[in-house]
Amino acid sequence: MRKRLYAVYARLFARFGSQLWWPAETPLEVAVGAVLTQNTSWRNVEKAIFNLRGAKALSFRALRRLPEERLAELIRPAGYYNIKADRLVNLLDFLGREYGGNLRKAGNTSTADLRVKLLSVKGIGPETADSILLYAFDRPVFVVDAYTRRFALRHGFIKGDEDYASVQKLFMQNLKCDVKLFNEYHALIVRLNKDFCRKNDPFCDSCPLKGI
């Protein structure tokens, strides 16, 4: 299992190269994107981010100044815009309260504590919390999203009905606990889905992972 997990990673890395990921300019933008992409295609999230950037509303202070209704209007293309505007406000409340809006001030907080705190924010579930932890706070947690699940299923790492924590444990207990490794691995899984094929079927002829 462990060897296979690394073998698959090596093959992906050889095929796609280093990702060093999350398509965003700043940690705050990562966090915002993580909320916006909940059950939503990244293509639509990009439109929302584009609107926010156009309104010069991607800094903490600018976001704070936006009335929730205006925020909802800007993120409309990302779908669920009323609920997501509310979730973003909750997140901003949290970031302001805990770190004065500067994510780098979380330096002392342990990863476990930070995760619990994020999960206490209404609208932040396990995947959103872990995406923020890994890609905005540079903490070593493995992100389990729809891609990760599909990937793990297709490659026989899981049966399919495991809960979030179980899937995450599978990856984290079999890989070296390392921010860069977790970053690259998850990014490569996403890349496989987006650039290659959405089913990432290891048995299809052109799959980069064929024959592992």
Place this chain on the structure above:
DNA sequence: CACCAGGCAAGTA
């Protein structure tokens, strides 16, 4: 036209 996309919370039994 139907179905999907990098979830989450609230309601029900």
Place this chain on the structure above:
DNA sequence: TACTTGCATGGT
């Protein structure tokens, strides 16, 4: 605990 439902846009 284990389902079910609402939330919504834009691409295929």
